[in-house]
Amino acid sequence: MNITLDKAIANFQEHCKHFATSYMKDNHELPMIVVFLAQNEKNEFVIIVAPELGRLHTQEDKPLFVQAVKEAIKVVKPVALAMLTEAWIIKRKVDDPNLDADLSKRPSEHADRQEVVLVQVETYKNSFIAMYDIIHTTNGEIELELDEDISNNDIDKKNTDGIFSNLLKENYDNFYKSIEENLNKFQN
Numbered sequence: 001m002n003i004t005l006d007k008a009i010a011n012f013q014e015h016c017k018h019f020a021t022s023y024m025k026d027n028h029e030l031p032m033i034v035v036f037l038a039q040n041e042k043n044e045f046v047i048i049v050a051p052e053l054g055r056l057h058t059q060e061d062k063p064l065f066v067q068a069v070k071e072a073i074k075v076v077k078p079v080a081l082a083m084l085t086e087a088w089i090i091k092r093k094v095d096d097p098n099l100d101a102d103l104s105k106r107p108s109e110h111a112d113r114q115e116v117v118l119v120q121v122e123t124y125k126n127s128f129i130a131m132y133d134i135i136h137t138t139n140g141e142i143e144l145e146l147d148e149d150i151s152n153n154d155i156d157k158k159n160t161d162g163i164f165s166n167l168l169k170e171n172y173d174n175f176y177k178s179i180e181e182n183l184n185k186f187q188n
Contacts, residue, residue, distance in 0.1 A: 008045040009080050012037040013121050015047065017130050020084040020119045021144050024134070028142055030086040030117055032057035034069060036078035048076060057085070080123045086134070088113045091147075117144060 003011075016035055024030045032054035040046050053072060057065045073081065090112055117132040132144040 003045065005079060008037060009121075009123050012045075012047065012080050012082070013119075013128055013130075016082040016084060016121060017119050020117050021132060023084075024086065024117050024132075024144060025142050030084060031055075032065075032083065032085040034072070035082040035084065036072070036076045037080035037082075038076050038078045045079075048078075054085075080121060082119065082121045084119050085117070087116055087118050089116055089131075090114070116147070 012035075019035075020030060020033075023033075031051075034050045034053040036048040036050065038046055038048055050072060053065070053068055056068050069081070091114055115134040117134060119128075119130040119132075121128040131147040133147055135143040135145060137143055
């Protein structure tokens with residue numbers, strides 16, 4: 001069965017959200033997990049989980065983690081990349097004077113921190129984030145609530161920067177360059 005790229009990416013996003021939320025509820029933690037959507041030699045879409053990459057993700061060595069992911073991208077040549085993790089964040093409204101504004105502290109050290117599950121997916125043309133607030137219940141269970149204000153379907157990658165943004169860009173720039181070169185060869 002051959003499905004379209006857009007359908008494969010939509011399915012990948014849903015699988016990643018389901019996996020992240022299920023893992024968190026079952027294990028009460030979610031380590032960084034890197035997941036790729038690629039095509040095999042039969043052009044079928046396959047999901048590749050790379051748990052070893054996630055082990056490189058530390059607060060102190062994020063550049064090493066990003067470099068390892070970029071190297072994996074060169075080998076796997078994915079059409080989409082996902083990072084699933086539990087994280088501390090600070091949700092702030094720009095005009096809130098009561099919020100601790102010390103940005104020199106890590107989010108985990110802020111009094112106003114919130115624990116969340118993040119599902120970040122990057123594709124060849126856009127990015128997607130789903131954020132779930134982690135709610136610890138009185139009976140020791142975990143509930144997850146989708147943050148509708150943060151979660152979205154498409155982020156314009158041109159207006160996005162940051163250490164975990166546009167990791168597929170180099171892969172796709174090279175991919176399109178090779179297609180263009182091949183087209184030029186056939187035209188000459």
